[in-house]
Amino acid sequence: MKIDLNSFERELKIEATLEPEEIDLGVENARLDHAILFKGAVRKDTDAVVLSGTLAGQVNIDCDRCLASRAVPIEITADREFVADERMAAKAEHELGPDDLNMDLLRGDELDLTEFAREEILLALPQQFFCKEDCKGLCEKCGADLNLKDCECSNEEIDPRWAALKNLN
Numbered sequence: 079m080k081i082d083l084n085s086f087e088r089e090l091k092i093e094a095t096l097e098p099e100e101i102d103l104g105v106e107n108a109r110l111d112h113a114i115l116f117k118g119a120v121r122k123d124t125d126a127v128v129l130s131g132t133l134a135g136q137v138n139i140d141c142d143r144c145l146a147s148r149a150v151p152i153e154i155t156a157d158r159e160f161v162a163d164e165r166m167a168a169k170a171e172h173e174l175g176p177d178d179l180n181m182d183l184l185r186g187d188e189l190d191l192t193e194f195a196r197e198e199i200l201l202a203l204p205q206q207f208f209c210k211e212d213c214k215g216l217c218e219k220c221g222a223d224l225n226l227k228d229c230e231c232s233n234e235e236i237d238p239r240w241a242a243l244k245n246l247n
């Protein structure tokens with residue numbers, strides 16, 4: 079969804095529904111199957127356009143251990159400054175701080191709200207995700223989900239210490 083910067087004078091309040099098909103997260107372990115709601119505003123400042131608001135919805139994330147997908151609610155409050163090219167370069171040179179991370183290039187007369195949502199959701203994804211704290215994961219040998227059943231594989235494994243003793247005989 080694009081916001082036309084010529085369509086308003088100084089500030090535009092936005093309430094938008096971003097459909098899951100619009101937002102391709104581009105990662106293997108997470109995807110959307112519900113709409114993301116954006117509530118916020120875009121404001122023209124003297125030297126930047128500021129987009130701010132809250133993204134709410136849910137993301138389906140695969141468990142790192144057993145690969146089962148879980149719906150995780152998200153609520154992200156974010157803001158970003160869009161500036162023209164030269165100014166951004168000058169500013170980055172003079173004041174490299176954490177604030178600069180929230181800065182982006184202004185491209186033409188519109189802002190891409192969908193792309194903003196995509197990037198903010200990606201940033202909010204956890205580094206590690208487990209469906210539950212004690213998820214047992216999948217058996218490395220047979221691929222069975224060890225949360226659902228115990229496979230026979232573990233019984234066949236020979237403890238390396240015993241294996242060493244065996245070699246002594």
Ligand SMILES: [Zn+2]
Nearest residue numbers: 141144209213
């Ligand atoms: Zn799991």
Ligand SMILES: [Zn+2]
Nearest residue numbers: 217220229231
């Ligand atoms: Zn197994």
